[in-house]
Amino acid sequence: MVNFQNRDTPLKPVLSPRCFHLAGNGGLKGAVREVAANVEEHPFVFRTDVKGYYASINHGILMDIVGKYVRDDAVLHLFSKKLGRATPPFKAKCFWSRA
Numbered sequence: 001m002v003n004f005q006n007r008d009t010p011l012k013p014v015l016s017p018r019c020f021h022l023a024g025n026g027g028l029k030g031a032v033r034e035v036a037a038n039v040e041e042h043p044f045v046f047r048t049d050v051k052g053y054y055a056s057i058n059h060g061i062l063m064d065i066v067g068k069y070v071r072d073d074a075v076l077h078l079f080s081k082k083l084g085r086a087t088p089p090f091k092a093k094c095f096w097s098r099a
Contacts, residue, residue, distance in 0.1 A: 014069050059083045 015022060020031040035045055063080060070076055 017025055018034070020026050020028070020034070026033065039045075059080075062083070063076070066079055067076060070079070
C-alpha cells in the first residue's frame with residue numbers, strides 16, 4: 001500500500017514545500033510560521049476551500065500529468081482508484097497510459 005502522506009512518495013520531488021498538510025512540510029505550525037514570516041510584506045491572508053473544487057478537476061488530464069512524474073504502475077493504479085477511475089488490478093500491464 002502506498003501512503004501519499006509518506007515523505008518518500010514518488011510525487012515528493014514535484015510537490016510544493018508549501019503543501020503543509022503533507023508529512024515533513026511542517027503541518028499547521030509550519031503554515032503559521034510561513035504566515036508570520038511574511039505578514040509584514042503581505043498583511044492580508046486569504047484562506048479558502050472551494051466547495052466541489054477537486055470534483056471539478058478533469059481526472060484524465062490529471063492522470064496524464066501524474067503519469068509524467070510517476071513510473072510505478074501500482075502507484076498510478078492507487079491514484080486512479082482514489083479518483084474513482086480505477087481499472088481492475090493486474091488486468092493489464094499498465095493501469096494508466098503514459099503516452
